[in-house]
Amino acid sequence: MTETRYDVRLHVNGTVHDVQVPARRLLSDALRHDVGLTGTHVGCEHGVCGACTVLMDGRPVRSCLVLAVSAVDAEITTVEGLADADGSLGPVQQAFKECHGLQCGFCTPGFLTTITAGLEENPSPTPEEAREMVAGNLCRCTGYQNIVASVLRAAELRGGDA
Amino acid sequence: MKPAPFELVRPRSLDEALEALASSPDAKVLAGGQSLVPLLSMRLASPALLVDINGIGPLAYVRSDDDGVRVGALARHTDVLGDDEAARVQPLLRKALRLVAHATIRNRGTTVGSVVHADASAEMPAVLALTEGHVTAASVDGRRRIPAGELFVGPMESSLRPDEVAVEAFFPALPAGAGTAVEEVARRHGDYALCGVAAVVRPGEGARVSYFSVCDVPVAVDVSEQLAGGPTDAAVADAAELALTRLDPPADIHASADYRRHLVRVLTARALRSAWDEAHEEGR
Numbered sequence: 001m002t003e004t005r006y007d008v009r010l011h012v013n014g015t016v017h018d019v020q021v022p023a024r025r026l027l028s029d030a031l032r033h034d035v036g037l038t039g040t041h042v043g044c045e046h047g048v049c050g051a052c053t054v055l056m057d058g059r060p061v062r063s064c065l066v067l068a069v070s071a072v073d074a075e076i077t078t079v080e081g082l083a084d085a086d087g088s089l090g091p092v093q094q095a096f097k098e099c100h101g102l103q104c105g106f107c108t109p110g111f112l113t114t115i116t117a118g119l120e121e122n123p124s125p126t127p128e129e130a131r132e133m134v135a136g137n138l139c140r141c142t143g144y145q146n147i148v149a150s151v152l153r154a155a156e157l158r159g160g161d162a
Numbered sequence: 163m164k165p166a167p168f169e170l171v172r173p174r175s176l177d178e179a180l181e182a183l184a185s186s187p188d189a190k191v192l193a194g195g196q197s198l199v200p201l202l203s204m205r206l207a208s209p210a211l212l213v214d215i216n217g218i219g220p221l222a223y224v225r226s227d228d229d230g231v232r233v234g235a236l237a238r239h240t241d242v243l244g245d246d247e248a249a250r251v252q253p254l255l256r257k258a259l260r261l262v263a264h265a266t267i268r269n270r271g272t273t274v275g276s277v278v279h280a281d282a283s284a285e286m287p288a289v290l291a292l293t294e295g296h297v298t299a300a301s302v303d304g305r306r307r308i309p310a311g312e313l314f315v316g317p318m319e320s321s322l323r324p325d326e327v328a329v330e331a332f333f334p335a336l337p338a339g340a341g342t343a344v345e346e347v348a349r350r351h352g353d354y355a356l357c358g359v360a361a362v363v364r365p366g367e368g369a370r371v372s373y374f375s376v377c378d379v380p381v382a383v384d385v386s387e388q389l390a391g392g393p394t395d396a397a398v399a400d401a402a403e404l405a406l407t408r409l410d411p412p413a414d415i416h417a418s419a420d421y422r423r424h425l426v427r428v429l430t431a432r433a434l435r436s437a438w439d440e441a442h443e444e445g446r
């Protein structure tokens with residue numbers, strides 16, 4: 001018996017992608033394997049680590065906990081969508097570079113998407129709020145200090161606008 | 163960790179969803195997926211058909227009036243948490259939702275899904291039990307109202323039938339003059355609690371507490387008699403002892419049963435005092 005495949009139209013970083021996937025395809029896998037955007041990383045695959053975090057209509061969600069077929073109505077932003085139009089680093093990416101907010105980089109896409117949305121909601125976080133912003137994401141390398149510093153630096157780079 | 167194969171329908175109306183559920187003996191509702199997708203991936207659940215209700219826009223509402231707060235099946239935890247009217251009418255909603263997972267999980271998970279998932283470690287079933295709210299269930303046969311007291315029948319087991327969609331959860335308004343509190347201890351912020359207590363206190367009128375993570379189903383206990391003279395050391399200790407006769411704290415890798423019993427005593431005292439103080443401050 002062959003598994004039914006579903007026609008799914010995904011809107012990712014402003015581009016439409018028509019893919020054919022089985023119902024059980026996780027959005028994380030659809031993004032990586034069907035759309036070819038491998039910036040979204042997959043760690044735990046049950047919602048705990050945050051590496052797979054993408055934005056759906058601007059809100060961070062775990063792409064490993066969303067079925068691709070369930071994502072049809074949403075505008076999805078992955079880490080690839082965070083760079084500026086000319087390809088230069090977005091403010092959160094720039095801040096991570098300046099503050100050494102990453103080491104191995106495995107967790108980084110999830111932090112970048114989460115913080116991008118977090119600063120949209122709260123453009124000038126206190127150190128305490130910066131910590132809270134990233135509390136749902138795990139990093140095994142950095143010890144988080146430089147990630148928190150990156151959040152604060154990214155807020156500066158964005159000019160506290162919004 | 164990938165789910166086993168299943169079929170999926172994505173209805174645009176509630177009626178279509180109910181038809182689909184009635185058509186298959188092994189169908190399951192997919193709401194936010196924040197509990198169901200992990201279960202699928204770990205292959206602890208393998209339904210033949212998923213009925214994805216995320217396309218039924220009209221179910222995404224939070225409505226508040228003097229009676230209480232009505233939460234539609236597609237309202238995400240984040241939407242309920244951010245709703246100022248809902249927080250005013252029933253402050254326990256915001257107090258409890260802040261403790262449900264992390265913001266990223268709350269952005270997708272639904273409050274109604276959390277209630278009917280009936281995890282006794284979860285905050286919202288305990289809030290529904292404490293406030294004596296109810297769930298409205300719909301099937302092709304019509305609608306029925308399931309009071310909190312009849313909803314939770316076992317660990318992760320609700321009295322919702324497999325062919326029903328829980329379309330709404332209703333949380334009654336906080337009565338005038340009452341104060342509330344939610345207290346929990348978790349290993350890490352955002353984790354499920356080792357022990358949690360929610361309380362409503364109306365000085366001179368009554369007091370109720372409910373528990374999560376220390377029982378198989380959410381347990382609500384009337385401690386009005388104990389609290390009649392205010393939250394003295396003896397009163398809050400008596401309230402906790404009464405509750406403990408109804409609780410069955412589990413032992414697991416995170417905490418022993420004894421430690422959880424200790425937390426019941428400490429958190430019951432904290433919650434009752436804080437709810438009592440709030441009632442006096444508000445002077446509502």
Ligand SMILES: Cc1cc2nc3c(=O)[nH]c(=O)nc-3n(C[C@H](O)[C@H](O)[C@H](O)COP(=O)(O)OP(=O)(O)OC[C@H]3O[C@@H](n4cnc5c(N)ncnc54)[C@H](O)[C@@H]3O)c2cc1C
Pocket residue numbers: 046047048065190191192193194195196197198199200235261262263264267270271272273274275276278279283284285286322326327328329352353354355
């Ligand atoms: C990392 C992580 C941490 C978490 N921490 C917490 C926590 O601390 N506290 C907490 O309370 N929760 C926690 N959760 C769970 C979260 O709150 C879920 O959102 C919630 O339990 C289920 O809601 P959902 O919409 O995602 O339901 P789903 O996962 O879609 O469904 C769960 C179950 O309920 C059924 N169902 C859902 N909606 C309906 C409906 N309308 N009608 C009929 N059946 C329905 C489904 O068929 C399924 O059996 C956590 C989840 C994760 C991944």
Ligand code: FES
Pocket residue numbers: 041042043044045046047048049050051052053062063064065
């Ligand atoms: S891979 Fe999705 S949260 Fe870990």
Ligand code: FES
Pocket residue numbers: 101102103104105106107108138139140141142
């Ligand atoms: S940089 Fe290695 S896990 Fe975060």
